[in-house]
Amino acid sequence: MRNNKQQTLIEHYLIGIDDTDNLETKGTGFRAREIAKLIINKLGGLVHNISRHQLFFDPRIPFTSHNSSLCLDVTTDKIEAVKKICIDYLLEFSAPGSDAGLCIVNKKNIKKQLVEWGQRAKCEVLTQSEAKQIASMNNYFLIGLTGTHDGIIGSMAGVGLRASGNDGRINWLIGREVRDMYGNFSASEIKTTLRIDKILNTDNKEIPDDSMVFTRDWIRPVIRNHEITLLVEEEKNNENYNYKILPKDIIKELSN
Numbered sequence: 001m002r003n004n005k006q007q008t009l010i011e012h013y014l015i016g017i018d019d020t021d022n023l024e025t026k027g028t029g030f031r032a033r034e035i036a037k038l039i040i041n042k043l044g045g046l047v048h049n050i051s052r053h054q055l056f057f058d059p060r061i062p063f064t065s066h067n068s069s070l071c072l073d074v075t076t077d078k079i080e081a082v083k084k085i086c087i088d089y090l091l092e093f094s095a096p097g098s099d100a101g102l103c104i105v106n107k108k109n110i111k112k113q114l115v116e117w118g119q120r121a122k123c124e125v126l127t128q129s130e131a132k133q134i135a136s137m138n139n140y141f142l143i144g145l146t147g148t149h150d151g152i153i154g155s156m157a158g159v160g161l162r163a164s165g166n167d168g169r170i171n172w173l174i175g176r177e178v179r180d181m182y183g184n185f186s187a188s189e190i191k192t193t194l195r196i197d198k199i200l201n202t203d204n205k206e207i208p209d210d211s212m213v214f215t216r217d218w219i220r221p222v223i224r225n226h227e228i229t230l231l232v233e234e235e236k237n238n239e240n241y242n243y244k245i246l247p248k249d250i251i252k253e254l255s256n
Contacts, residue, residue, distance in 0.1 A: 010077040014110075014162050015086065016103040018069040018154030019147075031093060032070035033172050038085050045076035048195075050172040051223060053161040054256040055121045055154055069158030071168070079104070087145065094146045101151025103159050104141040110163045111138050118160025118167070126153050165226035169255035173228070179218030184241045187211045190230065194219065197227035201234060201243065212241040219245060222255045 017032055029052060036047040055067045076082050086102050094100040105114065113134055120126060128144070131152050135142035140159075144152045161167040171178060173194045181190070187199050188209035199207050207213075213232055221230045231251065232243040245251075 010075060011079065012107040013074045013076065013079060013082070014105050014107060014159045015072040015074055015082070016069055016101075016105075016155035016158035016162075017072075017086070017090065017151070018101050018158060019099045019151035028068070028070050029171050031090070032072060034093070035086055035089050036072055036074075036172060038089060039072075039074060039076065039082055042085065043076060043078050043081050045074055045078065045082060047172075048073040048075065048174065049170050049228065051158075051162050051168040052171050052255075053118070053158045053168040055157055056123055056125065067154070069154040069161075070171075071158040071162040073162070083141065087143070090145050097147065099147035099150040100145040101149060101153065101155035102141075102143050102145060103135070103152065103155040105159050105163075107163070109138065109140070114138065114140070114156070114160040115164045116160070118157045118162075118164060121153065121157030121160070122167075126157075128152055131156050162223070166224060167255070168223050169251060170221040170223070170228055173221070178220065181219055182215055182217070184212050184214050187213055187243075190215075190219070194221070195228070196221055196230050198224075199230045199232060199243075200224075201232055202246075207232065207243055211243055214238070214241040214244040216245050217248070220248065220251045220255075222251065 017028060032050050036050060039045040039047055051071045053069050053071060055069060083104060090100045090102060117134060128149060131142065135156065142152050142156055187207050190196060190213060201207055219230065221228045231246045233246055235241055235244050
């Protein structure tokens, strides 16, 4: 007897959110992490990581402090329920005066136009009308939820930049905030615990797994060639570790 029941497929999605805060509230990074916890705890979805992407600084663009967007890397077979969680959360917790936007794209449907949108958002003033047009043409889920809805521009840009594989830095990995891992650890332990793909020195070479790494204030992996990558510099004058993570300002410069 043939079973006509439709199978639910586990798919891989990128979820962008932008402009959820004001100067008195928690930032969009915090909101993204809270959404990730809901997806995991309520739906059993897998949130691989969350990345932060820097957008254009320009007086014509309203932003709270840094003009950055966040992107969640999610695997789920319940995408409609994920959409509802995201929408309900952003409607409830986005700050007064914010212009929250949400974008969800199946990784199978990443198009060059989406990546280019993200890259343009780093150096151009873009419009809602063009964002909506691109989303409609490619069947991307894109919605404005509060205020002027300008957040749709940055939310889709965050997805495009993440899809490019060479932009942004990670602020949450497999259910763990990267700032929680402080001290000296072997390269192997860091990669295993946080599921980091590579640890590279300043010569762009992988360090040995038994190398000891000092994490400074917290770990700031970046995205290089679609891999979660930690950047370190050699330390020759400390008996407790061989490498230390590059300073925060350098990581920001390299990931912005």
